Amino acid sequence: MLQVRNVTRLFGQKAAVDNVSFDVAKSGFVGIIGRSGAGKSTFLRLMNRLTDATSGEISFEDQNVLALQGADKRAWQSQCAMIFQQFNLVPRMDVASNVLHGILNRRSTVSTMFNFWPDDDVLKALAILDRLGIAEQATKRAEALSGGQQQRVAIARALMQDPKVILADEPIASLDPMNAQIVMDSLRRIHDEDGRMVIANLHTLDTARRYCDRVIGMRDGRIVFDGTPDQLTTGVARDIYGADASFSESATSTSIDALPSDADADYARRMLV
Template identity: 85%
Template sequence: MMQVKSVTRIFGQKAALDDVSFAVEKPGFVGIIGRSGAGKSTFLRVMNRMTDATSGSLMFDDRDVLALEGGAKRAWQSQCAMIFQQFNLVPRLDVVSNVLHGTLNRRSTLASMFGFWPDDDVLKAFAILERLDIAEQAAKRAEALSGGQQQRVAIARALMQDPKVILADEPIASLDPMNAQVVMDSLRRIHDEDGRMVIANLHTLDTARRYCDRVIGMRDGRIVFDGTPDQLTTGVARDIYGADASFNEGATSTAIETLGTEGDDAYAQSMMA
């Protein structure tokens, strides 16, 4: 279904992605873990075509999405929805309007500017909000919602695109444990019920073990682990995160799990000087 071949992204003298290769045979829930600068965020941005790869290919349903341009590129971005750590909602717009923005890639700019939404799209938006147990917030401004609620609105906006793939870049890094569980439960349910591929950058080992079918560990732009959650031992985690050898056995797992919540593009570009 998806084959990533030797994908590399260079920022100045720094390789944010260094010869990344792996294959996904069927829609699954894939977690990507690693510390800041490992390449996690850069990979998702390359896959969604928000950032161009320096070299390599990414085949999805027999198309190299890294070679798409113009309308074909925009169509792919509609099929490959992004969810961000900081939600990326329009704060002063109401919730349902934010969700409807998931249709922008297939609607005229003029109609969108004046809020002319087809009735079918409005009904679909409300149905998605209902599915995510947030329909009662539909008329509120996005900025009035809690962080967990805003992230569910962002998920609803992604579902409005009817995507084949959902990319989630640290979707729970800024949330408290209760809201983090609600968001992760929602993503897992979407995968299970809809059969959509979900690829999520995650910052704790426990979350990866609980929700993912497969875990990919990255370090310095390269894949250093690719396996099942039960293979994600403390020793493997040390290899991924490069934890200081002075950590004792009891503290290592906890210390490791607190690492790596910053964006990789910013890290990579900071290394260009």
């Protein structure tokens, strides 16, 4: 289904993504972990075509997405939805309109300018919001919502595209533990119920163990681990995180979802990034 072959992205002489290769044979929930600067976000941006690769090939269903241009590239971006750490919503726009903007590239400029949407699209947006437990927020401005609610709106916007692949770039890094769990539960349920491939950059080992079918560890732009969640031992963590992984096994197994305060969550993130 997905084949990544020798993908490299250079910024000057620095390789942000360095000769990365892996296959995903069927739709799954894949987590990518690693410290800051490991290349996780750059790889997702390459896959979504927000950034161009220096070399290599990413094929999905036998189509090399790195070679797509123009309308074909935009069609791929519609099929490969992106969820960002900071939500990327329009703050002063109502929630329903933010969700409808997931299909912005399918609408005419005039329709978009006057915020005109067919009834079928509006009903679909409301149904997606209801599925994520926030239908009652549809008429509120996005900026009035909590961080966790805004991230669920961002997920709804992605689902509005009806994508085959959802890329989530550190979707819970800025959330409190309770909302982090809600967001991760939502992504896992979408994968289980819809059969959509989900690839998520994650901060903590425990989150990867809990939600992912497969975990890829990156360090300095390269893949240093590719296996199942139960293979994420303390030794593997040291390979992925280097000196920053010299903490105890209890630290690696503490989810930010279970921590009692925002301060503790920030501490955990510093330890596990």
